Amino acid sequence: xxxxxxxxxKTRVYGIVGDPIEQVRSPEMVTWEMQKRHHNAVxxxxxxxxxxxxxxxxxxxxxxxxxxxxxxxxxxxxxxALAKTLGPQASQIGAINALKKHNNxxxxxxxxxxxxxxxxxxxxxxxxxxxxxxxxxxxxxxSAICVALAHQKPSLMRLYDINSxxxxxxxxxxxxxxxxxxxxxxxxxxxxxxxxxxxSPVGMLSDSRLPLAVETLKKxxxxxxxxxxxxxxxxxxxxxxCGCEVxxxxxxMLGQISKIVDYFFAP
Amino acid sequence: xxxxxxxxxKTRVYGIVGDPIEQVRSPEMVTWEMQKRHHNAVxxxxxxxxxxxxxxxxxxxxxxxxxxxxxxxxxxxxxxALAKTLGPQASQIGAINALKKHNNxxxxxxxxxxxxxxxxxxxxxxxxxxxxxxxxxxxxxxSAICVALAHQKPSLMRLYDINSxxxxxxxxxxxxxxxxxxxxxxxxxxxxxxxxxxxSPVGMLSDSRLPLAVETLKKxxxxxxxxxxxxxxxxxxxxxxCGCEVxxxxxxMLGQISKIVDYFFAP
Numbered sequence: 131x132x133x134x135x136x137x138x139x140k141t142r143v144y145g146i147v148g149d150p151i152e153q154v155r156s157p158e159m160v161t162w163e164m165q166k167r168h169h170n171a172v173x174x175x176x177x178x179x180x181x182x183x184x185x186x187x188x189x190x191x192x193x194x195x196x197x198x199x200x201x202x203x204x205x206x207x208x209x210x211a212l213a214k215t216l217g218p219q220a221s222q223i224g225a226i227n228a229l230k231k232h233n234n235x236x237x238x239x240x241x242x243x244x245x246x247x248x249x250x251x252x253x254x255x256x257x258x259x260x261x262x263x264x265x266x267x268x269x270x271x272x273s274a275i276c277v278a279l280a281h282q283k284p285s286l287m288r289l290y291d292i293n294s295x296x297x298x299x300x301x302x303x304x305x306x307x308x309x310x311x312x313x314x315x316x317x318x319x320x321x322x323x324x325x326x327x328x329x330s331p332v333g334m335l336s337d338s339r340l341p342l343a344v345e346t347l348k349k350x351x352x353x354x355x356x357x358x359x360x361x362x363x364x365x366x367x368x369x370x371x372c373g374c375e376v377x378x379x380x381x382x383m384l385g386q387i388s389k390i391v392d393y394f395f396a397p
Numbered sequence: 398x399x400x401x402x403x404x405x406x407k408t409r410v411y412g413i414v415g416d417p418i419e420q421v422r423s424p425e426m427v428t429w430e431m432q433k434r435h436h437n438a439v440x441x442x443x444x445x446x447x448x449x450x451x452x453x454x455x456x457x458x459x460x461x462x463x464x465x466x467x468x469x470x471x472x473x474x475x476x477x478a479l480a481k482t483l484g485p486q487a488s489q490i491g492a493i494n495a496l497k498k499h500n501n502x503x504x505x506x507x508x509x510x511x512x513x514x515x516x517x518x519x520x521x522x523x524x525x526x527x528x529x530x531x532x533x534x535x536x537x538x539x540s541a542i543c544v545a546l547a548h549q550k551p552s553l554m555r556l557y558d559i560n561s562x563x564x565x566x567x568x569x570x571x572x573x574x575x576x577x578x579x580x581x582x583x584x585x586x587x588x589x590x591x592x593x594x595x596x597s598p599v600g601m602l603s604d605s606r607l608p609l610a611v612e613t614l615k616k617x618x619x620x621x622x623x624x625x626x627x628x629x630x631x632x633x634x635x636x637x638x639c640g641c642e643v644x645x646x647x648x649x650m651l652g653q654i655s656k657i658v659d660y661f662f663a664p
Contacts, residue, residue, distance in 0.1 A: 132429055132651065133422075133428075134425050135425070136401065136403055137425060137439060138424050138425045139419045139421040139423075139442050140419045140442075141424060143442070143443070149461075151461075151462060153406055155400075155406065157404040157405050157406060158405045159399060161404055165401065174408065174441060175405075175406050178461065179459070182459050186456045186459045188456075189452065190457055192446070192453045193457070195442055195443070384399065
């Protein structure tokens, strides 16, 4: 038969919306996850210009067989206006990266960057509860990771970001979510820390810097880096050389994809 | 790798727009044709409600990586308003079924139902020029087939449709396109005819009727039926039993898909 087997008239459509769009990995990865679960669904790239997002998106959402959207740069904050209701982490962070259509036609949003990171740790069997964490970088992904980690009730969260306002906002957030977690703010270091999280862009692509001033890391420390490219950032390379266990950005991405597909197809 | 290989961030998106949408075959067939030609492109179903078409479509067409649309029932006439320029057959018929974005961002439309039928005959090596044709049914597909056949300059076109206004309009059209073609109007029969075209819905699905009052067909007659389901209509079954050569609706569909993909990817 002269036809493909992955799309037909009954296929439910999902999209990832961004500007630019060519670099996104969700189409191939989320479609794989949905089809692996036997859903007749595809996720396509949707390139929407920044200055047209607000006017165009409501009409795109009128496509009757469109059931969900993922948002990437620069739309995660803007997209919140498209959701009638918000999940708990989206409310706390003020941004969404997934929007889901319910059977009654209403759309709800949630942000999964942080939950994807937590999911990666769950899959590795590394507990976060009651652990002492250092988190570097509180931007879009970093603040989502911060909130998701707070929900795991660690004993200590030490924060560092170049933006002191964001840092202060996250201190308040952690205190609200997990009152018994001790919060510290200051230059990042790994002393007395169980898990070190990098969510800053330091070490991305050809950036050869480390996100904190260290020459060695103690064995037993777990090191996470949200960066996907390169797979082995300077921080992770150092961590491996020092005998630390490492959790990579790709694992967070896979965890997030799994959580988003759960969300899209939850009743 | 946990990913599919048929869609990614660079994929160009095409859609078929209809209401209802679940019955369409273009997603699997057009996507196959595009990917066979090594284009990174998919065609997805787009279910747009009838009363929202005019308001929603212009915004959907703002998706920067959307390069083309196919229109099916009930939008072929309405969609003409979305095209800045029209191909020759769309102008003559007043409907389009394909809309293509050019590099300058402008959209042009054309209708390929008729050209698909002609393409099926070309692939079979059956000439239409200088032949005597009987055409039954001048609705959406039928009028497109009528115009495309007229462009092939047959010696005779005998027309039949229950709507006499449509029939009169098609007589005028044929005279304009091919002044030397003799045009006859009246109850359909196969006497003195080389090729019999059915573009009426008679014989579709479980309809056991023939579209013309005959008991046998002469050998040497070529019989075409635009109906896709069933593959063997009562007319085609009779024709095969009488030793006639037959051309099926599926061949027209394949011919049309090929022509539409040519159009989408022409420079």
